[in-house]
Amino acid sequence: KAGVTQTPRYLIKTRGQQVTLSCSPISGHRSVSWYQQTPGQGLQFLFEYFSETQRNKGNFPGRFSGRQFSNSRSEMNVSTLELGDSALYLCASSSEPGLAGAEQYFGPGTRLTVT
Amino acid sequence: AQSVSQHNHHVILSEAASLELGCNYSYGGTVNLFWYVQYPGQHLQLLLKYFSGDPLVKGIKGFEAEFIKSKFSFNLRKPSVQWSDTAEYFCAVHGGTSYGKLTFGQGTILTVHP
Numbered sequence: 001k002a003g004v005t006q007t008p009r010y011l012i013k014t015r016g017q018q019v020t021l022s023c024s025p026i027s028g029h030r031s032v033s034w035y036q037q038t039p040g041q042g043l044q045f046l047f048e049y050f051s052e053t054q055r056n057k058g059n060f061p062g063r064f065s066g067r068q069f070s071n072s073r074s075e076m077n078v079s080t081l082e083l084g085d086s087a088l089y090l091c092a093s094s095s096e097p098g099l100a101g102a103e104q105y106f107g108p109g110t111r112l113t114v115t
Numbered sequence: 116a117q118s119v120s121q122h123n124h125h126v127i128l129s130e131a132a133s134l135e136l137g138c139n140y141s142y143g144g145t146v147n148l149f150w151y152v153q154y155p156g157q158h159l160q161l162l163l164k165y166f167s168g169d170p171l172v173k174g175i176k177g178f179e180a181e182f183i184k185s186k187f188s189f190n191l192r193k194p195s196v197q198w199s200d201t202a203e204y205f206c207a208v209h210g211g212t213s214y215g216k217l218t219f220g221q222g223t224i225l226t227v228h229p
Contacts, residue, residue, distance in 0.1 A: 031214075031215055033215040033216065035217075043205065043207075044219075045216045045218070047215075048214050050214065050215070055214040056214040056215050056216050058216065090158075090159065092217075094215065103161050104161075104217060106159040106160075108158040
C-alpha cells in the first residue's frame with residue numbers, strides 16, 4: 001500500500017502571498033489531520049477532516065484553512081503568509097473513523113519557507 | 116487541555132547501552148498513547164501504541180513502553196541500542212473525543228555512538 005503523499009515537498013513564498021498544500025491519504029483512510037512542525041513550537045495540530053467535514057480545529061488563526069474532497073484527498077491553505085508560517089507542514093491519515101484515537105500515519109511533509 | 120512533557124531534549128548513548136526516554140502527560144480522562152520516531156531525513160513513523168489492556172506494549176525494532184496510569188507516564192525503553200536508533204523520538208497523546216488531534220511532546224533527540 002502506498003503511504004501518505006504530500007505535494008509539493010518544498011515551497012518558497014513571499015510574505016503576503018497565499019499557498020495551497022496537498023495531501024493524499026493511504027488508500028481507504030478517510031480521516032486526515034494536519035500539523036505544523038517548527039523548532040520552537042514542535043508539532044502542533046491544525047485541523048482534522050473526515051468525510052469532507054472538519055471535525056476538529058487547533059488554535060491557529062483563520063488564515064489557516066483546509067478542505068477535504070470526496071476521494072479523501074485534502075488541501076490546506078494559508079493566506080497572507082507571514083514569516084512565522086515558515087515550517088514543515090505534515091499530513092497524517094487514519095483508517096478508523098469511528099475511533100477518534102486511532103493511530104495516524106504521516107507523510108513526508110511540505111517544507112514552506114516564507115521570505 | 117492536554118499536554119505532554121518529555122524529560123530529555125538530547126540523550127547520548129554508546130551502542131549496547133540501555134535506553135529509557137521519559138514521557139508524562141496531563142489529561143484527566145481516557146487516553147491513547149503513542150511513540151513516534153523520526154529518523155534523519157525520513158518522516159514520522161509509529162513505534163508503538165497503547166489503547167487498553169496490558170500496560171506493557173511492544174513495538175517495532177525491539178522498543179517497548181510501559182503505561183503507568185497513576186504516574187501519567189508512558190516511558191519508552193530498549194535494552195540495547197544500536198547506531199541505527201539515532202533519531203528523534205516523540206511521545207503523543209490522544210484524549211477523549213478530540214477527533215484526529217494528537218498532542219505531541221517536544222521530542223527527544225537520541226544520538227548513539229558506535
